[in-house]
Amino acid sequence: MKRLFVPLLNIAILTLVLLVSMGLIFTLSHRKPKDVMERYELAKVKLAEEVKSEGPVAALDDFRTIVDDDKELSGLCHGLAHEIGHSAYDAYGMDALQNNDDICGSGYLHGIIEKHFGDITDITSAMKTTCKENDGRCFHALGHGLMYALENDVPESLSYCKTLRTSSEQNQCAEGIFMENFATDEDVHHSDYLREDDPFFPCRGQTPAFMGVCAFYAPRYFLSLHPGAYDDAFAWCGTIDREPRPACVKGIGSAVMKLHIDDPSFAFNLCSKQEGSAMTACTEGATSYLVVHYASPTVAEAFCKALPQAQKSTCQSIAEESRTFYPAE
Numbered sequence: 576m577k578r579l580f581v582p583l584l585n586i587a588i589l590t591l592v593l594l595v596s597m598g599l600i601f602t603l604s605h606r607k608p609k610d611v612m613e614r615y616e617l618a619k620v621k622l623a624e625e626v627k628s629e630g631p632v633a634a635l636d637d638f639r640t641i642v643d644d645d646k647e648l649s650g651l652c653h654g655l656a657h658e659i660g661h662s663a664y665d666a667y668g669m670d671a672l673q674n675n676d677d678i679c680g681s682g683y684l685h686g687i688i689e690k691h692f693g694d695i696t697d698i699t700s701a702m703k704t705t706c707k708e709n710d711g712r713c714f715h716a717l718g719h720g721l722m723y724a725l726e727n728d729v730p731e732s733l734s735y736c737k738t739l740r741t742s743s744e745q746n747q748c749a750e751g752i753f754m755e756n757f758a759t760d761e762d763v764h765h766s767d768y769l770r771e772d773d774p775f776f777p778c779r780g781q782t783p784a785f786m787g788v789c790a791f792y793a794p795r796y797f798l799s800l801h802p803g804a805y806d807d808a809f810a811w812c813g814t815i816d817r818e819p820r821p822a823c824v825k826g827i828g829s830a831v832m833k834l835h836i837d838d839p840s841f842a843f844n845l846c847s848k849q850e851g852s853a854m855t856a857c858t859e860g861a862t863s864y865l866v867v868h869y870a871s872p873t874v875a876e877a878f879c880k881a882l883p884q885a886q887k888s889t890c891q892s893i894a895e896e897s898r899t900f901y902p903a904e
Contacts (some may be wrong), residue, residue: 597714603795618648618655623662631674631683640680646837652679652868657719660686677763677870681712685719685751692720711900714744718751722759727766729756733785739899742784749788753777757796771800775815783818790819791826791860798830798901803830805845809853821856824849828860836868839878847886858886862893872897 611882618641624648625634638659659873660683664672671687688705695701698721706713717739721732729752736748756777759766768777770774774797780849790812797808805827812823832842839861846857865875872894 585614593787611651614645614648614668615651615655619658621657622659624664626659627666631659631676633669634659634662634739635674635676635678642679649836650834653682654681655679657686657689659683659723660688661690663687666692673787677712677867680864681716681870684712685716688713688716689718689723692717692724695807698724698735699738702735706744711743714739714747715751715754718748718753719755720751721748722752722755727756727759727764727768729753729766729768733781746784746788747852749785750792753789754795756799769796774800778815778819781807786816787819787822790815790822791829794823794826795830795833798827798834809849821852824853824856825860825863828857828862829864830860832861833868836865839865840881843882843886843890847883854885855889858882858889859893862890863897866894866897866901870901872901 586728618638622638622641623639630712638652638656642652644656648655652694656679660671663674663683664687669687669691670682675681676683680738691705692698692701701720702717705717717734718736722728725731732752733749736745736752739745739748746865756768759769770776774793775790776787781789794808794812797811798804801807808827808830809824812820814836815823828842828846831845832839835841842861842864843858846854846861851858862875862879865878866872869875875894875897876891879887879894882890
């Protein structure tokens with residue numbers, strides 16, 4: 576009995592160790608997404624407290640350090656910047672705009688405008704008074720604010736954009752609307768204008784200008800449904816209406832750069848595999864996102880220098896044009 580007991584005991588222990596190890600391996604292999612969101616929530620709380628105790632400038636400085644040190648969190652930095660904007664508005668109202676910081680695609684500004692539009696009752700007046708003339712980033716933020724206040728109602732939000740003075744302002748407003756729609760968190764901010772079986776759905780029937788804007792942001796939704804399916808994304812762009820196809824391809828470049836902001840060469844290499852105008856449009860999108868993420872044409876120009884000649888001029892052109900929006904950089 577003793578001889579039989581010892582082997583059985585060893586087998587039991589070995590089995591237990593194996594099960595624990597398998598459980599540990601399973602936990603580690605599934606930890607990363609949850610862990611990133613846990614870090615996101617911790618950073619959100621920490622930065623909100625800093626806004627209240629030390630002010631938005633200190634919180635934004637700390638935010639820079641956080642996203643520089645955490646490459647995975649850097650991919651979520653636009654949403655986190657929104658959160659800082661929310662907290663800044665709660666503490667300072669529209670005075671929070673005095674501390675505007677364009678890092679991570681002007682997410683801080685978007686967050687302030689969102690909370691402002693959530694508080695007001697006269698949206699029509701706010702559309703005329705919130706932004707200064709030629710402030711494209713602010714008009715883009717109006718789109719986010721409208722979607723926040725109107726619970727992701729795309730047609731109603733666009734109807735307010737159409738009240739703006741110029742076509743440029745209207746299109747910038749529409750950018751914020753479609754960006755918000757395609758990136759919305761369905762668990763907390765549902766949109767009736769997303770269809771998994773037809774990611775291009777809300778773009779159809781729009782004016783040509785709005786359709787192009789919509790097509791630019793639609794790949795973000797497509798790639799959220801099909802992670803890493805970049806070849807499929809390019810093929811999908813080829814199935815939509817001919818006119819907005821270049822905007823769709825440009826949107827792939829932007830979306831891939833966003834997803835791989837810790838390794839910009841990934842997006843540029845993907846674009847280099849496309850041919851002719853598709854390579855140009857993709858490179859334009861990748862460069863433009865690199866600029867807005869860092870709020871820095873200089874960062875983009877450094878990558879432009881290392882690109883093949885076929886892409887280099889396109890990259891440099893986009894970086895140079897962006898200095899209109901970042902003159903002090």
